[in-house]
Amino acid sequence: MTKVAIVYHSGSGRTGLLAQAVHRGAARVEGVTADLLRIVPEQLDRRTRWRDEETMRTLQDADGVIFGCTTLMGMPSAPFKAFMEGCFDPWWVQGWKDKFAGGFTNSASLNGDKTNTLIQLLVFAAQMGMIWIPMGDHPGANWSGAGVDDVNRLGSFLGPMSQSLADLPVEQATPPSDLVTGERYGERFARIVRHWVQGGEFPTERYVDKATSAARLRQAAATAAA
Numbered sequence: 001m002t003k004v005a006i007v008y009h010s011g012s013g014r015t016g017l018l019a020q021a022v023h024r025g026a027a028r029v030e031g032v033t034a035d036l037l038r039i040v041p042e043q044l045d046r047r048t049r050w051r052d053e054e055t056m057r058t059l060q061d062a063d064g065v066i067f068g069c070t071t072l073m074g075m076p077s078a079p080f081k082a083f084m085e086g087c088f089d090p091w092w093v094q095g096w097k098d099k100f101a102g103g104f105t106n107s108a109s110l111n112g113d114k115t116n117t118l119i120q121l122l123v124f125a126a127q128m129g130m131i132w133i134p135m136g137d138h139p140g141a142n143w144s145g146a147g148v149d150d151v152n153r154l155g156s157f158l159g160p161m162s163q164s165l166a167d168l169p170v171e172q173a174t175p176p177s178d179l180v181t182g183e184r185y186g187e188r189f190a191r192i193v194r195h196w197v198q199g200g201e202f203p204t205e206r207y208v209d210k211a212t213s214a215a216r217l218r219q220a221a222a223t224a225a226a
């Protein structure tokens, strides 16, 4: 079995919706087990360093790890930063070297400086010696027929992003297309990691014509939301 873990922090649950979507995508790949692990402030010690042995064991065992957190003040949320600093033990022994890595984030604004959060997750993965898997879908919402239903409507290449409107209840805050984007990423990530671990065929899905791809993906988003 190929093992993928998704480790994330979400204060009030909005980023959690994207985490669940990424997890759904990874878990539906045959031959892959996917663990969804939430970082909570109770795991921080008095020096604000994160520690949780069970989570650490699962991460150590995984072939690929997807990191996710809320964007706050244009950067990773504090508990997730504490988690990253708490990974000093595997850093010291290059324990995660050559595992696959990826990342996602969520915030309230359309932009909200989410790219900075993903860059920080990428730098963390590089410090851990990991191999980053990017989004892999062209940007949506960049053509005349585009709309909120486009997959990758926030146009992120590093990894999936979601926007959750601040005034709506958690479960209504995020457009379904952002969650489909997360699912697609989780599935792509798991397929790549499985291929690396188990070998076999690897058919690459390519959508090169922007208008056609956005329309196809919008259809997929609408079907998944129905």
Ligand SMILES: Cc1cc2nc3c(=O)[nH]c(=O)nc-3n(C[C@H](O)[C@H](O)[C@H](O)COP(=O)(O)O)c2cc1C
Pocket: 009, 010, 011, 012, 013, 014, 015, 016, 070, 071, 072, 073, 074, 075, 106, 107, 108, 109, 110, 111, 112, 113, 164, 166
């Ligand atoms: C202290 C604070 C800082 C924030 N900074 C940003 C920000 O830089 N960009 C943004 O788009 N939203 C920002 N937000 C909004 C959150 O990202 C948004 O509410 C998010 O959906 C919360 O996710 P969660 O439910 O997973 O905790 C901020 C909110 C708070 C409370």
